[in-house]
Amino acid sequence: MSTAYTLRGGRVAGADFAERDLHLVDGRIADHAPADAQIIDARGCLVLPGLVLGHTHLYSALSCGMPAPPEAPRDFPDILRLVWWRLDRALDLELTEVSAAVGAWLAVRCGVTTLIDHHASPAAITGSLDAVARGVEAAGLRGVLCYEITDRNGPEGAAEGLAETDRFLAALAAAPDTRLRGMVGGHAPFTLSDATLRACGHLCEKHGVGFHVHVSEDPTDDRRARAEHGRGPVARLEAHGLLRPDSLIGHGVHLTPFERARLAAHGAFVAHNARSNQNNHVGYADPATQGPNVVLGTDGIGADLFAEGQAAFYAGRAHDRHFDAAFVQTLLNNGRRFAGARFGEPALGTLSVGAPADVIVLDDRSPTPVTDGNWPWQFVFTQSASAVRDVFVAGRPRLLGRAPAPDFDEAALLARARDAARRLFARMAEIAPDAR
Numbered sequence: 232m233s234t235a236y237t238l239r240g241g242r243v244a245g246a247d248f249a250e251r252d253l254h255l256v257d258g259r260i261a262d263h264a265p266a267d268a269q270i271i272d273a274r275g276c277l278v279l280p281g282l283v284l285g286h287t288h289l290y291s292a293l294s295c296g297m298p299a300p301p302e303a304p305r306d307f308p309d310i311l312r313l314v315w316w317r318l319d320r321a322l323d324l325e326l327t328e329v330s331a332a333v334g335a336w337l338a339v340r341c342g343v344t345t346l347i348d349h350h351a352s353p354a355a356i357t358g359s360l361d362a363v364a365r366g367v368e369a370a371g372l373r374g375v376l377c378y379e380i381t382d383r384n385g386p387e388g389a390a391e392g393l394a395e396t397d398r399f400l401a402a403l404a405a406a407p408d409t410r411l412r413g414m415v416g417g418h419a420p421f422t423l424s425d426a427t428l429r430a431c432g433h434l435c436e437k438h439g440v441g442f443h444v445h446v447s448e449d450p451t452d453d454r455r456a457r458a459e460h461g462r463g464p465v466a467r468l469e470a471h472g473l474l475r476p477d478s479l480i481g482h483g484v485h486l487t488p489f490e491r492a493r494l495a496a497h498g499a500f501v502a503h504n505a506r507s508n509q510n511n512h513v514g515y516a517d518p519a520t521q522g523p524n525v526v527l528g529t530d531g532i533g534a535d536l537f538a539e540g541q542a543a544f545y546a547g548r549a550h551d552r553h554f555d556a557a558f559v560q561t562l563l564n565n566g567r568r569f570a571g572a573r574f575g576e577p578a579l580g581t582l583s584v585g586a587p588a589d590v591i592v593l594d595d596r597s598p599t600p601v602t603d604g605n606w607p608w609q610f611v612f613t614q615s616a617s618a619v620r621d622v623f624v625a626g627r628p629r630l631l632g633r634a635p636a637p638d639f640d641e642a643a644l645l646a647r648a649r650d651a652a653r654r655l656f657a658r659m660a661e662i663a664p665d666a667r
């Protein structure tokens with residue numbers, strides 16, 4: 232028996248938002264549906280390809296309301312030391328799984344169908360990627376997962392991160408999962424030794440995957456690379472074979488023009504995280520200067536790509552009056568292209584026949600007619616994640632009429648998350664920050 236849905240009479244993107252039926256059959260967009268297809272009334276709604284969240288940290292999904300840091304952070308290294316490196320050390324496997332599950336579920340509610348995650352839990356590394364995978368699987372999303380390998384917790388921590396990555400990638404290769412992929416992850420060059428970068432390069436080569444790493448989010452990365460290694464962070468990555476067409480560089484706020492050109496020459500992707508850059512006051516990265524492969528991420532500030540795209544637009548306008556609303560759509564489409572390549576599905580993120588059925592339905596709240604031509608401006612000025620009504624991932628409904636799919640108990644997950652958050656906050660209070 233097939234699993235088939237017909238989205239009846241929605242206004243479909245890519246066909247100038249004309250009313251038509253869209254058929255989802257056995258996980259793919261089809262040109263017709265069998266007679267027993269379930270009919271979803273989409274009249275008065277907008278039908279779009281699902282959104283791809285290009286860089287996030289599900290491990291921070293329980294951070295809102297965490298205890299204040301023991302002292303006020305003075306700069307970006309302080310923000311890491313006093314906040315995020317105390318949070319990630321407090322995570323055990325149970326907290327990791329709950330955090331991933333609730334973060335992934337809230338992403339579904341924002342119309343995200345694929346997320347690219349960057350995970351850290353230094354006190355519980357082994358098995359942590361399985362815990363993240365269980366959380367993402369429970370929500371029913373596609374995920375591209377990795378562990379943030381780093382030397383900041385000593386050589387044992389680095390070795391355990393490398394081993395966890397190798398184990399997880401081998402397990403995915405042995406039992407291919409239709410909705411999960413992996414990468415090799417690194418925290419940031421300033422916490423990675425040359426020996427560890429070399430080992431990361433070997434893992435990329437062995438498993439045929441790219442490297443997902445923060446680079447030059449703040450000037451610290453560049454300063455320390457030059458002082459301690461005699462060359463900048465991008466040159467270090469390049470020397471170890473880590474700049475690849477399947478690699479993803481988070482932030483890159485302080486990359487030099489030469490470094491941007493090196494990333495572009497290798498076809499590496501860059502994740503722009505407008506709100507995170509503002510929140511951490513690390514500076515402004517103009518995504519239009521970061522090459523042809525820039526995607527949009529939230530860096531763990533939820534999963535609302537409407538809000539993120541709007542923030543990127545307004546930040547761009549504030550810094551460069553030529554920033555165009557259409558560029559937000561370019562960033563989102565680059566994310567779909569990155570995900571499509573990871574899943575071996577070039578049509579992922581389109582609504583063409585045969586493409587994976589990653590589809591979202593939004594209430595049309597615009598007071599003016601939505602067209603393909605004005606969609607970039609509609610996205611910035613009239614749209615919101617709160618309009619997301621239905622979400623399908625690989626043809627599987629995750630949200631229908633704003634209600635979770637029947638196999639998903641949202642209330643139980645939220646209750647479990649709140650219990651977990653209390654435990655997390657208590658553990659964090661016991662963890663002293665590293666010395667400055």
Ligand SMILES: [Zn+2]
Pocket residue numbers: 286287288349445481530531
């Ligand atoms: Zn990040």
